[in-house]
Amino acid sequence: MKKDSIWKEYMALFRKFNKYLKPYHRHQLLLLLLLITSSAGALVTPYALKIIIDGVFQKGQYSDLVQILFMLVGVYILRIACTIFIEIIYTKVSSGIIASIQQDMVKCIMHKPIDFFRTTQSGDILYTLQSDVNNIQTSFLSNLVSYLIDLLTVIGITIMLLVLNVNLTVISLLLVPLIVFTLRAFTPLLQERFKKIQLENERLSNFFIEKIRNNRLIKSYNTYTHELNKLRSIHSSIVSANVRSAIISASNSSTLTFLVAIGPIFILAYGGKNVFSGTMTIGALIAYIQYLNKLYSPMVNITNGYNGFSKAIVSMKRVEAYIEAIPDATTPPLTTQDPACENICFEQVSLHINGTAILDNISLQFEKGKIYGLIGPSGSGKSTIINLLCGFMQPTSGKVSIDNEKSIHQLPGWHNRLGLVERENQLFHDSILENVRYGGVANSEEKAAMAIASAQLSGVIDKLPEGWHTMVTDTGGTLSDGQKQRIAIARAMARDNQLIIMDEATASIESLLEKKILEALREQYKDSIIIIVTHRMESMQLMDYIYEIEEGTVKYAGQPASFNFKKMTVTT
Ligand SMILES: Nc1ncnc2c1ncn2[C@@H]1O[C@H](COP(=O)(O)OP(=O)(O)OP(=O)(O)O)[C@@H](O)[C@H]1O
Structure with a gap:
């Protein structure tokens, strides 16, 4: 499939799932505000230290120091309160979303034509209902908020970098196409591997259901070893699928981490040359590299978080089949116009x-x-x-x-x-x-x-x-x-x-x-x-x-x- 149509497909998929996020838009906004407050709180300490060292120790009094320390304690308490509320709201929202998806899926499954149940194994349905839905929670919902914060941080720091030195920023941004190219190259491989893992896990679910259902048969035929051998074979396929996935995932993360980490080295090389030629001050270069280092962690998170999203997309596609055309579960009451059934x-x-x-x-x-x-x-x-x-x-x-x-x-x-x-x-x-x-x-x-x-x-x-x-x-x-x-x-x-x-x-x-x-x-x-x-x-x-x-x-x-x-x- 063409890249453009893949993105269109993803957007259509997200739009379908957006209806589950909609009832929680206010909670999400609150969550965002709490996250911003908590992250902003983390930036207070270094700045407070600067004030203490450059201001209070130079020209202030001891009472000024105590005041700032009290303020710092206040900020810590605020951050703790934010963290508690973030956890509570996230749990409420994500559990609510998961519950709504599962309820819609069950409605849809219960109304499927009987042929569906003849041709689909119970383990497949169960696996999608539980593992795929949980994967959407862990790989998509939990990623989403931190992803947004990291993105805002990256944008903010990029603006600061541009203010400090446009040329250096352009050089830093030259790495972006390489990062995007790596992401695009690895994503289909990762998704394919993840799909394979899901299928193997589905096989495992079916195996468990079948063996529990047929336990009398297994006992009477004394086929414990035969069944255990089958289980070993499924497990070995799962292990090899997981290992292959881990190899691709690790190669992807390492390539991205390398690309992100190499940024400051380029800057030192180019900026250092400028310092020697006198077109840049040492202070400006140090400040620039400090900002760049602050960029490092959210950039790595964003790039690695993308793996999570691509896994979520696989699960969303599998769940999608069950949330289309959700029927009305209520049966209309009989009316006097209905035939009497003679x-x-x-x-x-x-x-x-x-x-x-x-x-x-x-x-x-x-x-x-x-x-x-x-x-x-x-x-x-x-x-x-x-x-x-x-x-x-x-x-x-x-x-x-x-x-x-x-x-x-x-x-x-x-x-x-x-x-x-x-x-x-x-x-x-x-x-x-x-x-x-x-x-x-x-x-x-x-x-x-x-x-x-x-x-x-x-x-x-x-x-x-x-x-x-x-x-x-x-x-x-x-x-x-x-x-x-x-x-x-x-x-x-x-x-x-x-x-x-x-x-x-x-x-x-x-x-x-x-x-x-x-x-x-x-x-x-x-x-x-x-x-x-x-x-x-x-x-x-x-x-x-x-x-x-x-x-x-x-x-x-x-x-x-x-x-x-x-x-x-x-x-x-
Ligand atoms: N979804 C389907 N796809 C293909 N063939 C089907 C399907 N459903 C039923 N059949 C076939 O239709 C035929 C009639 O099936 P049905 O279940 O109605 O038989 P039955 O008389 O109830 O049998 P039994 O007494 O064994 O329950 C069978 O040959 C069956 O294989």
């Missing part, structure tokens, strides 16, 4: 992904008050139908409509009427009760108690010392798979849903309990549509109507009584 219709629905037909011209009709069975071999398209019912996906052609009126994806409040229970564990680290009335879905405890009873969970909870206040982890802790599934079912039953979908949600529950749950569902949700995906033949016989799906088409539609269960094929 039925849901699939009219000649097809869904193609990457040119492959996942669903091929299917038509289905679901009516309230009935329990529907969605059956078919693995990979036939059942979950895809559910994704369409939930509005997680849109058909490529055809329509999924409610009461032959609105398409599901046109009803933003649809998720308020929908209870989805899936086979996989769907618990949060909270009490059983809060898991059941998740997100305030069932506000009253009575409703939650009813749902727990309907999900055949009361017996389990009665045996727990803390009852439904028992805490469970996100993995379900000591609960059995069937118990975890029943908590998820209770959650769906704790709200007045118009559509309840159970996608193999009873796979780990014994047939008798499943039958009781279905009876409770039928009893409580007389005005709702209930759809059950199952591979269990006994369960299929409890349905009112069955849709058998095969290779994305409807193979059978009718009552279970006329379905030939013996003909069900096993497909892989």
Whole structure:
């Protein structure tokens, strides 16, 4: 990419992130004032010494000396107070900014299409959410204020240098293009290395998540050594990526430090010649070099700080993907204009992904008050139908409509009427009760108690010392798979849903309990549509109507009584 367009890209990036700085502009101004006061305080002592030596000791009295010393103590106290406030304000502002970025990212991630979660590893998301955002804080925000102060110092001293000697200043400034050239040469290399390190760290996050999730598998296969070897290999890639980055970073800093440090030598050479020829006084040369030395530290900070900014840019680009088009997290309430949901219709629905037909011209009709069975071999398209019912996906052609009126994806409040229970564990680290009335879905405890009873969970909870206040982890802790599934079912039953979908949600529950749950569902949700995906033949016989799906088409539609269960094929 051309240099100009790179800068344009950076500016666009900073503009995007500026919205997070905006609410803190007043704090930032205060921070700047405190930093200037604190830095100015540091300049007082040498000047006070000059007054003491040249003025007080020559023509003043002891009381004048005491007065100045008191003033110096006052300045120290002021500087300490400034430092404390700087720390407090910086912490408040940077933590607030980081929190806002993370909140926007989470909003964005939660609204990503389901395909995103199928194709993105959890570790990648987690790494960007934590490490990249933290890197923005450390490499960008903390750098920004000191960068500004250093810049002001450099400008101020440059003005003083120009006042003292224009020629010498021009010579000093000849180094600036060299510094800029070095920065531009090293920046892409540094960014590339940093990107590589981020990717390796992402791999590490994924590794940790995967191993924790699959710990039973690792135990049962006794693959500890195999896994440790994999970890060693990732670590060795990280070490070599870090070392390569350190080599580039050190070369960059050393070149810049050398360029900045060589300034006074040039000045001594050129200025010394002037002193010998009598065109410059020794005093002027000493004063000039002292100013130049004062320039040294902020210049080095500015040039080295640039490394931090280039790292921040890498992280900002990675975070940027998650803060674009931040959706409104609030679901609009249902209105009387919304359809009552008497039925849901699939009219000649097809869904193609990457040119492959996942669903091929299917038509289905679901009516309230009935329990529907969605059956078919693995990979036939059942979950895809559910994704369409939930509005997680849109058909490529055809329509999924409610009461032959609105398409599901046109009803933003649809998720308020929908209870989805899936086979996989769907618990949060909270009490059983809060898991059941998740997100305030069932506000009253009575409703939650009813749902727990309907999900055949009361017996389990009665045996727990803390009852439904028992805490469970996100993995379900000591609960059995069937118990975890029943908590998820209770959650769906704790709200007045118009559509309840159970996608193999009873796979780990014994047939008798499943039958009781279905009876409770039928009893409580007389005005709702209930759809059950199952591979269990006994369960299929409890349905009112069955849709058998095969290779994305409807193979059978009718009552279970006329379905030939013996003909069900096993497909892989
Ligand atoms: N995002 C996607 N990209 C590509 N193919 C996909 C995608 N989502 C689903 N498929 C494919 O579509 C087909 C149907 O998948 P689906 O999950 O709907 O099957 P299913 O009937 O629910 O299977 P199971 O009973 O095993 O859960 C499968 O072959 C699957 O690989």
